[in-house]
Amino acid sequence: MTSAIVLAMAAEMPLVRVFGLPGIRLVVLAAPMAGVVAGIMGTAWRRPRPVAGLIAGLLAGSLPGILLARPDPFTPASLGPRLEQAVTDGWYRLLSVPVPVPFTRSFTDLPYLVAALIAALIVLLAGSARPATALIPAAVSFAGWLVLGAGGPVAGAVLVATFGVAAAVFTGIVAPSVPLGTAARGAVGGVAVLALATLVTSGLHAGRPYNPRATVQPPVNVTVSQDPMALISARLTTPDVPVLTARLSGGLITDPRNWVLLTYDSYDGEGWQAPGDARPAVTASAVPGVTETGTAVVTVAQPAVVLPHPALVTSTSPADLSYNPESELLASAAAISGYTARAWVTDPSADALSSAAVPAGAPAAVTMIPACARALLAPLAQQVQSATGLPGAQAALLARRLGSAPYTYAPKAPPGEGCASITSLFSGPHKGTSAQFATVFALTARLLGLPARVAVGYLPGRIADGVDLVTDGDAYAWAQVDLAGLGWVDFDPTPRDPSAKNSPAREKQPGIQKLENAKQSKPGPSGPARAMPPLPVTAGLSAAARALLIGGGVMLAVLAWIGSVRLWTARRRGRRRRTPSPPDRVLGAWDELLLPLRQAGIPVRGLSAPGVASAAAAVLPGARSGAMAQLVKLTERAIYSSDVAAADADLAWQLSDQLRRPALAAASRWTRLRRLLVPARGRDT
Numbered sequence: 001m002t003s004a005i006v007l008a009m010a011a012e013m014p015l016v017r018v019f020g021l022p023g024i025r026l027v028v029l030a031a032p033m034a035g036v037v038a039g040i041m042g043t044a045w046r047r048p049r050p051v052a053g054l055i056a057g058l059l060a061g062s063l064p065g066i067l068l069a070r071p072d073p074f075t076p077a078s079l080g081p082r083l084e085q086a087v088t089d090g091w092y093r094l095l096s097v098p099v100p101v102p103f104t105r106s107f108t109d110l111p112y113l114v115a116a117l118i119a120a121l122i123v124l125l126a127g128s129a130r131p132a133t134a135l136i137p138a139a140v141s142f143a144g145w146l147v148l149g150a151g152g153p154v155a156g157a158v159l160v161a162t163f164g165v166a167a168a169v170f171t172g173i174v175a176p177s178v179p180l181g182t183a184a185r186g187a188v189g190g191v192a193v194l195a196l197a198t199l200v201t202s203g204l205h206a207g208r209p210y211n212p213r214a215t216v217q218p219p220v221n222v223t224v225s226q227d228p229m230a231l232i233s234a235r236l237t238t239p240d241v242p243v244l245t246a247r248l249s250g251g252l253i254t255d256p257r258n259w260v261l262l263t264y265d266s267y268d269g270e271g272w273q274a275p276g277d278a279r280p281a282v283t284a285s286a287v288p289g290v291t292e293t294g295t296a297v298v299t300v301a302q303p304a305v306v307l308p309h310p311a312l313v314t315s316t317s318p319a320d321l322s323y324n325p326e327s328e329l330l331a332s333a334a335a336i337s338g339y340t341a342r343a344w345v346t347d348p349s350a351d352a353l354s355s356a357a358v359p360a361g362a363p364a365a366v367t368m369i370p371a372c373a374r375a376l377l378a379p380l381a382q383q384v385q386s387a388t389g390l391p392g393a394q395a396a397l398l399a400r401r402l403g404s405a406p407y408t409y410a411p412k413a414p415p416g417e418g419c420a421s422i423t424s425l426f427s428g429p430h431k432g433t434s435a436q437f438a439t440v441f442a443l444t445a446r447l448l449g450l451p452a453r454v455a456v457g458y459l460p461g462r463i464a465d466g467v468d469l470v471t472d473g474d475a476y477a478w479a480q481v482d483l484a485g486l487g488w489v490d491f492d493p494t495p496r497d498p499s500a501k502n503s504p505a506r507e508k509q510p511g512i513q514k515l516e517n518a519k520q521s522k523p524g525p526s527g528p529a530r531a532m533p534p535l536p537v538t539a540g541l542s543a544a545a546r547a548l549l550i551g552g553g554v555m556l557a558v559l560a561w562i563g564s565v566r567l568w569t570a571r572r573r574g575r576r577r578r579t580p581s582p583p584d585r586v587l588g589a590w591d592e593l594l595l596p597l598r599q600a601g602i603p604v605r606g607l608s609a610p611g612v613a614s615a616a617a618a619v620l621p622g623a624r625s626g627a628m629a630q631l632v633k634l635t636e637r638a639i640y641s642s643d644v645a646a647a648d649a650d651l652a653w654q655l656s657d658q659l660r661r662p663a664l665a666a667a668s669r670w671t672r673l674r675r676l677l678v679p680a681r682g683r684d685t
Contacts, residue, residue, distance in 0.1 A: 002565060003170045004126035004134055005035035008119035010166035011138040014159050015111060017149025020100030020270065026065060026108060030115035034061025038120035039127060050128075054120050061116025069105035069112075086110040095212055099152035100270045102227070114141075126170070135167055147212060151420075228261040228306070229272060229435055229456045232475045233415040239473025242301040243458060244308055246468045251345030252294030252310060256460035258478065258490065258507045259308035259470060260328045263455045265363070267443065269370035270418040272454055292345045296468075303335035308457055308470070311488070312344035328455065348486050353392035356483035362451035366482065372419035373443045376426060380440075381447040394448050395481045395491050402437055402493035406430045409437070409495045417454075434494040435477035441493040442479045451482040455490070460505055478507075577653055585649035586638035589656035590631065596663035609635045616663075631655040 008031040015023035038057030066082070082105065090110025094101060101107045118141040125134035142163050146156060235241075248256070264272035296310060307330045313323050317340040322331045330341065348356075384398050410431035414421070417439045425432040425440065432440075438454045445452035456477045461470035480488040492506055576588025590609065597616055598604050604612045609632045616628060634652045638644050 004123045005032055005119070007134065007138050007166045007170040008035055008122040010163045011118065011122070011141040012115045012145060013162055014142060014145035014149050015115070016154050017152030017159070018099055018101055018145060019103050020153055022103035026111055026115060029065045030061040030112055031119040033064065034058065034116035034119040035123040039123045050124050053124050057120025057123070058113065058116050061119055062112040065112040066105070066109050069108050070103065071105060082109055086113060094148060099149055102273055132171065135170070138167065150212070229264065229417070229477060230415065232435055232456065232477060233433060235472035235475035236411045239471060241472040243470045243472060243474070244298055244300045246296040246298045248294065248296055248463065248466050248468055250294035251292040252296055253466055255345050255347055256463055256468065256507065257310040257345065258455070258460060258476070259458040260311050260455055261306055261308055261457040263328045263453050263480065265365035265453045267368070267370065269372045272417055272439070293342060294345045295340065295342045297340045299338045303337045305335050306331050307339060309341040310343040312346065313341050314344060315342045316340060346487070348489060352486060353396065353483070353489070354390055356392045356486050358391050358449060358451065359482055359484040362482060366451040366453050367446055369443055369446050370419065373422065374447065376419065376422060377440065377444045377447055381444050385448060391450055392483055395445060395450060398441060398444055399491045399493040402441055403495045407437070407495050409434065437494040438477040438479045441491060445479070445481055453480050455480050460507055582644045582646050582649040583638040583642060586634050586644055586652040589652040590635045593631070593656045593659050593663070596660050600663045600666040627655045627658050631659065
């Protein structure tokens with residue numbers, strides 16, 4: 001059983017490519033628990049229960065991880081709808097974001113279910129009459145996760161080698177107990193599936209590894225369970241599909257704003273992590289010096305839970321909508337089609353922007369920079385820093401640099417906001433999506449010491465007679481910088497395309513435009529002082545550290561399993577030794593001796609007690625023949641007569657303990673390893 005669990009863990013190890021380093025938690029939590037429970041239910045009992053073992057293993061391997069998963073705003077709170085959403089929409093969500101996939105419940109629920117199911121199936125097949133067939137689902141699982149994690153961390157060759165070693169160990173352990181032909185067919189089938197997966201992932205797709213994300217066409221009617229940033233490119237493929245209509249009043253008529261879905265603070269080098277939840281009856285504070293408000297009466301084309309809205313919400317109708325002013329998440333407990341949002345309307349002047357300082361005590365999430373981005377963006381940051389030392393002016397100049405030649409806005413460019421996409425934007429044709437330009441802006445601003453983040457939603461849309469029509473073609477991402485006294489200020493670094501017809505209108509920012517057009521000044525003594533320097537770069541874990549953590553996790557799992565096998569064996573022996581009936585205690589002592597005799601190569605199955613003694617004498621001539629004869633007599637008396645006293649039972653256990661030692665010593669190394677990893681079961685005579 002243990003070798004089967006190790007095989008299942010190796011088959012699921014490509015999840016590290018899908019989720020990055022957190023994927024180890026999924027592998028270590030799902031496979032061992034599912035395997036142990038399925039093995040006990042399906043193979044360790046005298047009457048195997050494979051169906052019950054499969055169900056029990058699925059529950060034991062998936063529910064702990066599902067219940068402990070990190071929450072996000074896209075998943076239902078109750079368990080039933082979560083599982084339904086995972087089964088019906090899980091694969092699309094996994095394919096809708098670049099790797100490594102965020103390790104939150106929206107994306108991990110389905111992998112927990114699949115990993116537990118596969119691990120339980122592998123263990124059950126390993127305990128069947130044809131254990132080598134367990135290699136087939138293991139290879140299929142390995143190939144599937146490997147393809148799903150195409151482009152992720154950890155080299156595919158390392159994972160293939162790990163799986164090969166686990167498969168070889170498993171085959172070496174189970175082969176002695178099954179016919180050679182069955183083992184060979186199972187091994188060949190598993191290797192064939194693995195070889196096919198390796199060929200597919202090694203370059204049969206236009207010279208590059210096959211990536212399913214490049215061929216999946218997201219549906220038009222997307223659900224709110226997806227990451228809004230990941231869906232920008234998909235929405236732009238259907239630009240005429242309506243998203244919302246809103247009747248505007250107040251400041252939103254004279255100064256239309258972007259429609260916000262979410263803002264993103266945390267960036268790890270592979271992409272932006274979605275923020276947390278929202279709280280009911282929370283509103284935004286007024287930005288100092290700005291008192292104008294506006295109202296939007298919104299009707300969305302499809303009922304939604306995450307609601308587009310102008311930033312800085314002051315009140316809503318229905319009043320029970322949940323709002324998080326820090327992440328700009330406005331959400332409803334159930335999908336709704338209509339709502340009203342009242343918000344502050346801000347338009348900082350050029351003077352206010354030029355005199356604003358960096359606020360003190362900015363959260364680490366909006367200032368951290370991964371190592372892969374620092375070296376790439378440092379030249380651009382140095383150019384901006386050499387031109388001006390004023391925070392607001394630096395942000396405006398940075399937006400102007402990115403919004404001009406040689407950079408070009410390409411809505412159909414391959415999505416993704418990781419360091420690889422940024423490198424492609426700088427080293428290739430300088431074309432990118434709005435999310436990629438916003439990412440470059442935010443990270444470069446952080447290098448300059450400015451707290452920055454990325455916002456995702458829609459451009460203002462097309463406004464006529466106070467009614468705003470927003471479509472999928474308005475899907476967009478922009479950047480925000482936190483400035484003292486002004487709060488989060490929008491900056492749009494994405495280049496404009498004057499030749500594009502009917503391009504959506506951008507958010508008007510007169511103050512920023514004046515600041516961009518103003519003559520830039522170099523830092524002087526009268527300029528506002530920085531409240532904080534750029535934070536140091538946090539380098540990711542090295543390949544050696546990742547390998548060490550993976551190896552340590554596997555080792556801990558193996559040691560935990562060995563301990564569980566020893567505990568299970570000790571409890572079984574204890575139950576047999578403490579049985580109240582003396583005849584049953586004698587038979588328990590005999591059963592405990594048959595196990596090591598069989599492992600020593602003595603054919604005990606189907607033999608009577610005297611027959612076992614004769615076979616043991618032929619193989620172990622010095623194995624205390626007198627003790628064996630005494631134990632055989634006690635066993636025969638316990639089987640055919642009830643004339644067995646408590647003292648006879650105690651003597652039987654003493655004799656069994658004496659005989660077990662030489663029998664265990666006579667077993668081969670593979671057999672001893674198997675005894676250490678696989679709990680023995682059953683009576684053989």
